[in-house]
Amino acid sequence: MNFWVCIIFSTILLIATVAVFAMRIFFPYHRIVALIIYGIGWIPFLYSISLRKKWILSYSGTVSNYLSAFWIHILFGLLMILSLYIFLVLFPPVKSPFFGMSDESIDKQIEQDSLVLLYLDERLSSEFERIESKGIFSSDFETLSKEQKEEIRGFWFSFVELILELDIVKNKYKTFYQLNTVTKKDLHKKAFVNGYAALLSQHYHTMLLAEAVQDTNLMTFLNDKYPEQGLSGGTFDMLKNKVVDSDEILKLNTGRVYYLSLGSNESEMDQLIKERIKKLDAYFSSYSELIAKKPLNFLEKRSFKFWFPIQKEVAKQLSxxxxxxxxxxxxxxxxxxxxxxxxxxxxxxxxxxxxxxxVGIPGFWTHAALYISSLEEMNAYFKDLPELNGKSFGEYIKEIYPEIFNKIQEKDDGGYDMAIIESKRPGVIFMSLEESAKTDSLTVLRVKNLSTADRLKVVLQAMSHFGKSYDYDFDFSTDSSLVCSELVYKSFSGIDKLNLPLSKLNGRLMLSPNEIAQKFSNEFQSEDSEMELVLFLDGNEKKKIAVEKNENDFATSWERPKWYIVTDYTN
Structure with a gap:
């Protein structure tokens, strides 16, 4: 094995490591597998070094002499850099918000902020106790109802907002040191106490949440992006990682020492600090675990960011x-x-x-869509429903979704009405039945015992996702982007006539179109079956036609191999 073969082989293993991390292949053991592949990748790399041993040794003397002569300078330089880092973290060179204010005004502002801090801390605790009392965090995410997920989302928005409010107060007092410890000693201490209390409250409640949220799908749900709330993707991970940042740990521990040196009293703020310090001490092992996991979490997130554009582009091209x-x-x-x-x-x-x-979608059935019918037909079908508040379906949609109202009035290139909503590579879109059903095999399934009001709810829930992007990560835990079967699944959210169980693939919740067919197969001969067959057109590759078949034929279709068309030539 020559030098370049070793380098290429090591590079391939490094790429494989990134892929396993990003795609979570072999979940939940993906990290262990990735690290093993990474470790193996060092073998050819180290061997390549041995192949160039003579070349490396020819320069080793020069490097050794340089290090021997200047080691004290290198060490001093590193200490200077470390000292500068600590100084800038603890004493940020920014202008104090109290600059130019009288002592009386500063004291009044500090007192007001103390009350705000006590309120924010109490709100965070009560919000967390409220959601914990309902047992939602301890439940399996797959079993949560739409209402429970909405409750979690509401809690999450409040939690982040309160944490950010604490951050504003904390940053306001990061220049506490600019209040002279001699001439303004009391103000100096009060300002420090406010800033340190805000830091402790942030850490305590973030650790509380990190301990409670252990379900990976719930983590994904909280990490979703919510632009209407100003939350970008990955906010939950960002908060967890923030509390174990080196500057945060430095402030937490040096602040503790400095607080003790200042002396405490029995004020509400001092009581809050003592209580939070005591409770954070109990989280020592959790801090250690977060710190230990941070490099792996970082690698996994960075791998995904690196891999996701490739995965997305490949999927686009394949489509x-x-x-x-x-x-x-x-x-x-x-x-x-x-x-x-x-x-x-x-x-x-x-x-x-x-x-x-x-090739990349599991099972025989590879796409799912939802039939809504044309606007004219929906006006007739949903006529006089109380849920429409005396309006026609079109009038109701125009009022709540004006963009959708305009879209479903359009015709496609063939002059056909929009009658299908589905998620494809452009995202969640409307299509005509004529365009969507232009396939080789087609099945139409109907959920049994749906009332007209149920059907209206399904259609409206589907429309609420219009315009969202395609989910190239194939994860049902998020709502900001959807795959085809995810749109169907979420359109029936809250409809008790249909239970679509999710499965896990590489740690991500999902439901493939083929699993919908499998569910029909498992139930169709039972009295409790939830779906009935409306139409099954089965394509024949040899005859170039599709013929209608019955439910018994459809019930076995989900078991077909990828290249089932070969059997059309052998039968």
Whole structure:
């Protein structure tokens, strides 16, 4: 094995390490597997060094002499850098907000901020106690209802807002040292106490939340981006990582020493500080665990950020690759022949042969969509429903979703009405039935016992996701982006007539279109079955046609292999 082969092999293993981290392959053991691959990658790298041993040794003497002559300078330089870092963290060179104010005004401001701090700390504690008392954090995320998830989301928004309020107060007092310890000793202490109390409250409540949230899917849910609240993705991880940042740990511990040196009294602020210090001491092992995990979390997040654009771009390219130029087996005449059978809220499962995306999506059925019908048909179907408050469906939609109202009035390039909502590579979009159902095999499923009001709720919930991006991470824990079957799943949220169980793939909650077909297969002969078959058009690659088949035929379709079309030539 020569030098360059070793380097290339090490590089391939490094890329594999990044892929395992980012894609969470072998979850929950992905980190261990990634570190093993990373460790193996060092073997050819170290061997490559031995191959260049003579070249390295020829320069080793020069390096050794340099280090021997200047080691004291190097050490002193490192100490100077460390000292500068500590100084800038503890004594930030920024102008004090109290500059130019009288002592009386400063004291009044400090007292007001003390009351604000006590309020913020109490609010954080009460918010956490409220959500904890409902047992939501200890529940399996997969079993949580839509209402419970909304409750968590509401708590999360309040929690972040209160933490940020504490941050504002904390930053206001980071220049406490500019209040002279001799001439303004009392003000100096009060200012320090306010800043340190805000820091302790932030740490305590963040550690409290980190301890409570152990479900990886709940973590993903909290890490989702909520632009309407100004929250970018990864806020939960950011808060957890912030409390173990080196500057935060430095402030926490030096502040503790300085607080003791100042002496304390029995004020409410002093009581708060003592209580928070005591409780944070109990979190010593949790701090250690967060610090130990931080490098791995960082690697995993950075790997995902590196890998995600590649994954996204590959998925985009694959979505456009049709390895055959033939027409699809289902034609317009068939679509028009059967469309009168469909109702708003029906689920479509689709398969297109010779598409590259079939390789990456598990199972035979690779796409799901939701039938809503045309605006005219929805006006007729949902007429006089009390939920529409005396309006037609169109008037109601125009009022709550004006952009959607305009969109569903449009025609596609073929002049057909928008009648389908689905998530494809552009995101959640409306399409005509004629365009969406242009496939090789098509199934339409109907949830049993749905009332007209239920169907309205399904349609409205689906429309609420219009315009969201496609979820290239394939994770149902987030709402900001969706895959095709995720749109179907979330459209039926809160509809007790349909229970779609989620599965885990590499640690991410998901439901593939094929699993919807599998659910039908498991239940269709039972009295408790939740879905019924409306239509199954089964494509035949040899005959280039699609023919209608019954529920027994459809019930076994989910078991078909990827290249089932080969059997069309052998049967």
């Amino acid at each position: 456009h690759i049709n390895t055959s130029t033939r027409d699809y087996h289902i034609n317009l005449d068939q679509i028009h022949e059967y469309k009168d059978r469909f109702l708003p809220g029906d689920i479509l499962l689709e398969r297109r042969e010779w598409h590259a995306t079939n």
